[in-house]
Amino acid sequence: MxxxxxxxxxxxxxxxxxxxxxxxxxxxxxxxxxxxxxxxxxxxxxxxxxxxxxxxxxxxxxxxxxxxxxxxxxxxxxxxxxxxxxxxxxxxxxxxxxxxxGGDPDTWIASPYAPMGVARPVDGGYVFSGRWQFSSGTDHCDWIFLGGLLGDEDGRPVEPFQGLHLVLPRSDYEIVEGSWEVAGLKGTGSKDVIVRDAFVPDYRVLRFAKVVDGTAPREAGLTNPTYLVPFSCAFPLGITSAVIGMAEGVLAHHMAYQRDRVQIVGTRVKDDPYVLYAMSEAAEEIAASRTRLLDFASRMYDKAAAGEEISFGERAAGRRLQVRSAWRAARAVNELVIRSGGNAMRVDNPIQRFWRDVHVGLAHAIHVPGAVYHVSALTDLDIEPPEGPMRSMI
The missing domain is CATH 1.10.540.10 (Acyl-CoA dehydrogenase/oxidase, N-terminal domain)
Incomplete structure (x- = not known):
């Protein structure tokens, strides 16, 4: 297609x-x-x-x-x-x-989903406050999804915690200028946002648990399999895809740069079997990351289209795949960059910018391996993982 x-x-x-x-x-x-x-x-x-x-x-x-x-x-x-x-x-x-x-189908929506605010119930909705980091692309967005916790009448989170996704217009939150001073992905403008006692009507609130378990799309009457794939497949997809794409960018720039490069010892790269070996291995690792991620997205879509249930174990294995794909691609990038020579670190060489971008992308919470690997290994052993934060990203 x-x-x-x-x-x-x-x-x-x-x-x-x-x-x-x-x-x-x-x-x-x-x-x-x-x-x-x-x-x-x-x-x-x-x-x-x-x-x-x-x-x-x-x-x-x-x-x-x-x-x-x-x-x-x-x-x-x-x-x-x-x-x-x-x-x-x-x-x-x-x-x-x-x-x-309704007025413009090209209106953009920002985030983040991290539950850094508390929503206090009032008649018709919630009063919402908090501060969030990492609102990527926020300068170009007119609305925002923000993660929050359901609060009690005094504004304290209720227990057990109940996650919400609240939708606010640009007039209800402040973008904090100067809050995105970072080593990589500088151009994303992933700034902090602040909400102070904004009223959010009920109809602009989604229950996070229903989004994660697939109840939300079914209650909304959605039938396209795109919306029936698990949240843990869809949400990380754009993030991991970006990291793999950046790795492909490093590979392309590295190949173009090395084609005629002569190393300080006088050996042309094209005549150095050790560098050529590393280039080929890195290229294959990046390609493998790409293939695995795209295959997983296709398999989840096909299962959703067939009306088949997607188990927690399958979701956990998919998250493991996403994490590993990003780390595999980043490690391949490192093998390329350390063989690109000192001039690759000059600010006018795109290799160093892509290298920094890859590693900042790898630092996203979606790519933290610990809990994901722990849970996926337990499910492979037919052991039910404990309830709580370990399962939250799956």
Missing amino acids: TNRVLDTIMERAEEIRELGPVNERLGRLDDKAAKVLRDSGVIRMLQPEAHGGMEAHPREFAEAVMGIAALDGSTGWVAGIVGLHPWEMAMADPKVQEEIW
Whole structure:
């Protein structure tokens, strides 16, 4: 199947490439880079058709994100993060969907989902406050998904904790300028946001547990398999795809740079069997990461389309696959970069920017291996993992 969005991206590849250093200097996506994403349609790939979206196959979305990230890490990261939000918004009340997309189907929604705020119940909704980090692409978004905890009448989180995803318009939160001073992915503009006693009506709130267990899309009457794949497959997909795409970008720049390079000892790289060996091994590791991730997305889609239940064990194995794919690609990048020579570290060489971007992307909570590996190993042993935080990312 032809991926029309990816084809459009490739037509503007040079423009995206050239804007990479500009994004980094600005500390957010340049307006031109954001316009390329809007024009390509990548942010609408998982959006409901009723609101101008494509309801595309998750694999196609991942391929598009990889293609963008291989051109510029920050642009690919924003595509992967912001492009996922319409997937969950499809499960929300039609009223909030109309508020967001009724006037413009190209309206973007930011996040993060981390439960860093508390929602105090009041008549008709909640009073919500908190501060969140890492709101990628937020300067170009007019709405936001924010993670919160259900509170009591005094604003204290109730126990056991109950997670919420609350949807707010741009007028209800503050973007904190100067809060994204980082080593990599600088162009994502992943700034802090603050909410102070904002009223959020009931219809703009989703229960996180229902999103995770697949209840939310079914209650919303969604039938397209894209929306029935597990949250633990869909949400990490844009993030891991971006990291793999960045690794592909390193590989492409490394190959172009090494083709005519002469090492300080006078040996041409093309005549050095040790460097050539490492290049081939890294290329295959990155390709394996790509294949595994795309295969998983396709398998989850096919199971959802067939109406088959996707077990907790399958979800856990999928999360393990995502984490390992990102780490495998990043380690391959390291093998390339340490053989690229000192000039690869100059600021005008894109290799060093991609290298930094890959490692900041790897630091995302989605890619932390500990609990994921622990839980997936237990399920492989037919041992039920304990309830609690260990299961939360699965």
